[in-house]
Amino acid sequence: MGNLFFAANIAPENRTSPITMSKKKTQYICQSCGHAHPKWQGRCDGCGEWNTLVEEIIETPKNRFASTVSAVPVSLSKADKTAVERIPTGFGEFDRVLGGGIVPGSVVLLSGEPGIGKSTMLLQVAIRLANAGKKILFVTGEESVGQIKLRADRLGPSGGEDSIFLLAETCSEAAVAEAGDYDAIVVDSIQAMASADLQGAAGNVSQVRQSAAIFIELAKRSHIPVFLVGHVTKSGAIAGPKVLEHAVDVVLTLEGDSQSELRLLRSTKNRFGATGEIGVFSMGENGFSEVENPSAAFLGHHDAPVPGSTVFAGIEGNRPLFVEIQALASPAAYGTPQRVAQGLDPRRLIMLAAILERRGGLPLSRQDLFINVVGGVNLTERSADLAVVLSIVGSFRDKPISDDIAVFGEIGLTGELRRAPRTPPRVKEAARLGFSKVIIPEAGEKLPKIKDLEIIRAKDIFSAFKTAFRD
Ligand code: TYD
Ligand code: MG
Numbered sequence: 225m226g227n228l229f230f231a232a233n234i235a236p237e238n239r240t241s242p243i244t245m246s247k248k249k250t251q252y253i254c255q256s257c258g259h260a261h262p263k264w265q266g267r268c269d270g271c272g273e274w275n276t277l278v279e280e281i282i283e284t285p286k287n288r289f290a291s292t293v294s295a296v297p298v299s300l301s302k303a304d305k306t307a308v309e310r311i312p313t314g315f316g317e318f319d320r321v322l323g324g325g326i327v328p329g330s331v332v333l334l335s336g337e338p339g340i341g342k343s344t345m346l347l348q349v350a351i352r353l354a355n356a357g358k359k360i361l362f363v364t365g366e367e368s369v370g371q372i373k374l375r376a377d378r379l380g381p382s383g384g385e386d387s388i389f390l391l392a393e394t395c396s397e398a399a400v401a402e403a404g405d406y407d408a409i410v411v412d413s414i415q416a417m418a419s420a421d422l423q424g425a426a427g428n429v430s431q432v433r434q435s436a437a438i439f440i441e442l443a444k445r446s447h448i449p450v451f452l453v454g455h456v457t458k459s460g461a462i463a464g465p466k467v468l469e470h471a472v473d474v475v476l477t478l479e480g481d482s483q484s485e486l487r488l489l490r491s492t493k494n495r496f497g498a499t500g501e502i503g504v505f506s507m508g509e510n511g512f513s514e515v516e517n518p519s520a521a522f523l524g525h526h527d528a529p530v531p532g533s534t535v536f537a538g539i540e541g542n543r544p545l546f547v548e549i550q551a552l553a554s555p556a557a558y559g560t561p562q563r564v565a566q567g568l569d570p571r572r573l574i575m576l577a578a579i580l581e582r583r584g585g586l587p588l589s590r591q592d593l594f595i596n597v598v599g600g601v602n603l604t605e606r607s608a609d610l611a612v613v614l615s616i617v618g619s620f621r622d623k624p625i626s627d628d629i630a631v632f633g634e635i636g637l638t639g640e641l642r643r644a645p646r647t648p649p650r651v652k653e654a655a656r657l658g659f660s661k662v663i664i665p666e667a668g669e670k671l672p673k674i675k676d677l678e679i680i681r682a683k684d685i686f687s688a689f690k691t692a693f694r695d
Contacts, residue, residue, distance in 0.1 A: 321541075523548055
């Protein structure tokens with residue numbers, strides 16, 4: 225069994241690790257009640273739940289503390305913050321999302337659906353770091369060294385090739401043993417790595433957690449920044465990134481529609497910077513490039529206004545992000561009508577449809593409703609509500625709204641428009657992008673006049689409909 229982990233090109237004499245490679249004792253812990261079992265079984269003896277047992281290493285207090293340097297309390301005024309001096313990658317959008325560069329000793333998880341571009345992005349980051357004189361270890365558990373070479377060739381010559389070292393390895397301890405004198409490590413992916421101490425196959429919850437713990441320990445002990453790639457499925461439920469989020473310092477997600485070249489990099493957790501910060505990239509023939517006009521990148525282009533499409537003046541992180549929200553209302557064939565939302569919380573759609581039905585008098589109960597946020601962006605803001613309902617109404621009535629209008633505003637249960645956070649930057653951006661009207665909630669701060677932009681304040685959905693559809 226153990227040999228399986230050493231399939232790669234490591235000479236036997238190099239296979240020892242500072243973290244002992246001898247088999248550690250394990251037990252099976254119920255993830256629901258914590259009851260320990262010496263062997264795996266389907267049902268927990270403690271709480272009776274099925275399939276909740278996960279293999280874990282039994283840590284004696286001695287070996288748990290062995291690796292931590294004994295710490296001494298230090299006053300806040302004397303606390304040393306040198307640890308947060310950052311290493312810029314030179315990839316502006318990437319640095320921005322990290323909060324200004326890589327923090328030494330930090331562990332960054334890059335998650336996203338398979339094929340979205342995680343390996344490409346981290347290879348490009350590695351190349352840029354190498355060009356800046358850093359020595360990078362790229363541990364690949366999924367692809368061969370040859371495949372990575374091919375990808376690097378696609379990205380074009382860089383000059384830093386001698387400073388990037390590829391290691392095809394799936395044993396976490398063996399990878400850490402190699403990591404000694406590098407400036408940064410990339411592990412692609414954490415689901416492909418397995419600890420020699422656990423029996424289960426790579427990718428199961430205990431293996432993912434244990435391997436992550438091993439790399440996190442390396443980062444903290446030696447101040448080497450570590451990038452972990454983690455796959456998620458559409459539901460995000462698969463064993464992997466979800467179980468790691470609390471353990472790592474930074475969680476970045478790469479999202480986008482795989483049919484389009486645009487990708488959004490978002491920090492959903494950042495111990496060293498703002499969360500929710502976004503970077504916009506375009507995936508081309510030669511890998512990722514930064515997008516010039518990110519706030520408008522996700523806007524659709526239509527020759528003429530179309531019914532069921534509205535521009536939402538959004539803000540993600542610190543940056544305005546204007547996106548097109550499309551809706552389709554179509555008569556339901558039978559039974560309960562469908563409510564399908566892409567890029568938006570489906571529960572929000574159900575609520576907005578109910579408001580339109582009860583307050584707006586729109587007979588939607590026999591209509592299927594589909595919402596799509598163009599470009600594969602996942603919207604987090606409630607201020608998208610107004611754009612969603614305008615699109616639904618537009619599709620239902622088959623009436624377009626003018627394409628020089630951008631809107632935002634959260635809708636309350638009585639149909640009122642609620643005050644939105646950060647109104648001034650949205651309005652300013654609307655003017656910069658050439659919109660001639662914005663429909664915004666009535667409640668909110670006073671705004672300065674902006675040339676060529678009509679700011680229309682709406683109290684509720686009715687007054688918003690009136691202005692948008694001019695009826
Ligand atoms: P990849 O980084 O392998 O995705 P992940 O690691 O998230 O699974 O990239 C996947 C896609 O990107 C693949 O379909 C090919 C495409 N691609 C480009 O379009 N341009 C490029 O320069 C490269 C290297 C890949
Ligand atoms: Mg990959």
